[in-house]
Structures are given as C-alpha cells and as structure tokens.
Amino acid sequence: MRFLFKTDYDQDIRLAKHGGHVFWYSLLGVALLAAPWLLSEYLLEQLVLVCIYAVAGLGLMLLSGFTGLISLGHAAFLGVGAYTEAVLVGMGWPFPLAMSAAVVLSAATGVVVGLPALRVRGIYLAIATLALGVIVEEVLTRWEDVTGGSAGLMVKSPTLFGAAVPQPVGFYYLCLGILVVATLAVLNLLRSPTGRAFVAVRDSEISSQSMGIHLAKAKTLSFALSAALTGLAGALYAHKLRFLSPEQFTVLQSVELLMMIFIGGLGSVHGVFLGALFLITLPQGIAVAKDWLPPAIGGAAGLQSTVFGLIIVGFVLFEPLGLYGRWVKIRLYLQTFPFYRKGTFRREKTFQKTERQR
C-alpha cells in the first residue's frame, strides 16, 4: 500500500499525484499513440468514436457530474456543433476556424438553454432541457435551406494547412489531440476556484451563496462550457459520420450521453472515459453475443435497448458510483489485501434535513 507524505502544496495541486500515475498514464499515452499500428482499421474507427464521445462526455460531466445540473438536451449541443461544422466547412471555411465557430455557437446555445437553470432545478430542469433539445431537433429538421432537413447533409473532409486530413489515421490523431487538450482544460478548471465553485453549487446552493458564489453566473458558465465541449465533439462527430441528419440528434442521443457518464461514474473525470469505452464496446459485445445466444433471444428486436436498460438498473441498485466507483473499490481491495473490510465504503446514513433552506 502506498502512503503519501505531503510536504508541499504542489503534491495536492499537480495532476499526477505519484510515480504510479506518471508510469501508467505514460504507458496509456504510448499505447494510444501506437494504436494505428496495433489496431485494425475497424477498431481504430471505434477508438475515434470513443474519443469523440469522451469529449462530449467531459462537457456533460462538467454540467451534471460537477455542477449537479441534469441535462436531457445535450444532443442539441452536439447537433449545433455538428451542423455548424458541416455548413461552414461546406462553405469553404478552413477546418479549425469552422470548429471554433461550432464551439462558440454551441456555447451560445448553452447559455440560452441554461437560462431555465437559474429558476428551476432537478427534475424540472431535466424537463426544460428536454424541451429545448426537441426544439433544436425540430429546427434542424425544418430549416432546410441550411441543414438540408430530413434529407440530410453531406460533410466535406476536414482540411488542415491546405491538405486533407488523412483518414483514418490522421483523423484519429486529431481526435486524440483534441481529447487530450479538452481533458487537461477540464482538469485545470476543476483544480482552480471555478471548478470548486461548481462543486459547491452542486452540493449546497444556500451555502455557496453565503460563500460569495454568484449562483446564476456559475450555472450559466457551467452550461456554456459544457455546451462548448459538446459542440466541439459535435464538430468531430460530423466529420466522423460524413453525413448528418436530424435523427442523429434526438432525445435518445441525449439519454445515451447521460447514461454514459452515469455508468462511468458521476463526478469523476475517469468516469467519462470508462463510460465512453463502455458505450462504444457494448453494442459490439452484444453483436458477438448474438451468435452464441439461442435464436429466440439473439434475434429478438430491441435486444440492445433491453441490455442497456438492465445495465442501468443494475448500476442504480448496486453501484451508484459507476464503473469508476467500482474500480476504486477493486483497487483498494488489491492494495489492502488481505485486510479489505466489507464495510469500507458503506455510507453512514445522515439524519434527515428538516429545515434545509432552498
């Protein structure tokens, strides 16, 4: 077992807390850089999807996991990002410029969608974001001059410095690079005052106010940043899909994103990656399992949704902290073996808050 003796503030501030972190993350970095040589083209395509979903997940995690605002409309930001990118690249804008525009426009949408967050919370906020998600979907369908409506919209390949980004390897590195930058940005935010303010708003609005946090500002900012990251993912998503239609940005997509961070583990950045990996690999796993199952089950329609549903129920019941929470427990078990006690993570039930001010 590792004991950290803290003699320096930097030990708490730096991202890699000890040698183990440096070693494992370096190894992961090398593996990801070498992925194009290690993986088949198909698997690489899947890894690109994981990267894109992880960027979107970072956005949603910032909002739902760290600021405590549940959004059922995140597909809207993904859609705004994707369509902005597609339309602008189609008009001949250079790819980085189009992507910046996608980010800015999504963030602006986020601010608008975030307005109800200043008044309502919890399930009511979820409903409000759901409604706005539906509105954006409808706009994408109806505004045919720009979006192509239900007929869809072709997306040009991205070009960087006058040359097309080679598929799939070049695009993979592009997505990976953006993911790394987005992750670092989120981690930096979380270890500075703004990130702490988000967590404060999540855990107690009343005392964050009394600690000098401007609730409306913090919530709007969280929505804007979250939408910006999701819009960034949308821009990449557009190039990945190469063909956009409004059906890709429905409520179901929003639910899928929410499910991803929930299964990964709310309130942890690791959870985003575990969730994204899970979300992409599960359909593959189900496809493989289909051949093994009796045809009556394997061939049944809706097998995938059923499995997804069962998994969600399972997590709610047995591991509300998600995959990351499970990993933390396994790690502790291994570290303290054979002294792990069963009750280590059991939470003490605190007494009912009767006079909690809202």
Next chain:
Amino acid sequence: MSADDAILSVESLAVAFGGVKAVDDVSFAVRRGEVFTLIGPNGAGKTTVFNLISRLYNPMRGRIVFEGNDITALPAHRVAALGISRTFQNIELFEHATVLQNLLIGRQVHRKTALWEEILFLPKVRRQEYAFREHVEKVIDLLDLQHYRDSHVAGLPYGIRKVVELGRALAMQPRLLLMDEPSSGLNVEETEDMAFWIQDINQDLDITVVMVEHDMSLVSRVSHRVLALNQGAVVTVGTPKDVQSHPGVVEAYLGKAAHA
C-alpha cells in the same frame, strides 16, 4: 454608542411569512470586536434575523448596515465579499468534497484569476492556490482538523462537520462571523472546544462574532452582550447576567406563572 464603533447595525427590521410576523421591528447594533448572542425560545426569529443579515431573506421593512454600507438590498453573494461569513444551524457543507476543498471554497471571495487563466492553469493560478492553501492550513491548525484534511465530508461524524463548517467560514477571513447554534448536537467536550475557539476567534483573530445559541453556560462564558428575542420582537439587550434575570426573558422561557 456612537455610529462608528458599530460594525453591524440593524434598524427596525421586519419580515412576515404569510400572516406570521417572524421578525417584527427588531433593532440592535453590534460593536466591533464583541461576541454578541441572540437568544430566545423556539420560533423567536433568531435564525430569521441571521438569514436577513446574510441576505437569504428579503426584509419587508428596515435597514441593515455593515461597516457603514447599507446591505439591505445586496444579493447574498455580495455580502460575503464585504466580509460577513456564516455557519448554518443544520450544517450546509459541500458533502461530496474533501474537508480541504470545503475550506478552499471559503477562499472563493479572494479569487483574482480569470476563467481563461484557470483553464490554462497559468503560474498565477498556481501561486494563488499556494496562497489559498497557506491560509487554509492556518485554519486547519487552529481547529485541529489535520487528521481530516483529505476525508470526504459525507463520512465525517456530526461534531467534526460542525467544526469544518466553522473552518470554512473562517477561511474567508471575515470581519463579522455569524454562527447559527454552534453547539447544537455537540457533546459536552465538543462544546468546551467550541467555547475556546469562539474566544480565540474573537480575541486573536479580531473577528466580531454574532451567534444564536441555546446553551446558556456557553452564552454566558463567551458573549459580551446578549439580545433576547421573543415572538419576533426584542425583549432586552445587555450583559448575559442581566438578560438571564430579566423578568421578560424568564417569562418568555417559562411562562407567566413562573415568576421568580
């Protein structure tokens, strides 16, 4: 008392919830450097007065003046920046964060970095973090929280949380500290510690303390002056001894027949 040695003055404050006059025409002034306690039976309006001062409730009438600034119309988050911090009766901590993070949120009002600087984590942000942590460590030392520094609040016993909440309020470096029932839910030993800390905070850190408290031995030990409230109105103000023997106070607590 002249106006300039009052750090906080409340003038004919009133608020009603529906037909209930929770606070009705309450006026008092807190002198700089004193420990000022509000007492009164349940429902007397003590916590309501606190919530009015920290701007969580809007008064219907009256004025609240802190260090010469009228704060009656300020939003709650601005009050903190002026130098007023508070604790809550039912502990309002950030449950899913560590003790250290909770205390660091107390430093929020001293933030000098912009968002983009934080996203890039520029050296300026790092230096600010050092400064924040240095101050927070002083609070941890004062309140003996070293052992719990990295524990999650959700798993801590009640007595410790109470101390953490006090720590968070202190981390802000306020000039006025509002404490809502600092000893509620604490055992005798913990109350002892709390009494010492209140005196330390008041004398060594030069923070004016206004508190709501029921434990009369704690009240008479630490407070310079006591204000008794009953049914939203002031009964009397004075030294702990005078207030305790005031016929109106006795009546408020024990009823008319119990005149001594």
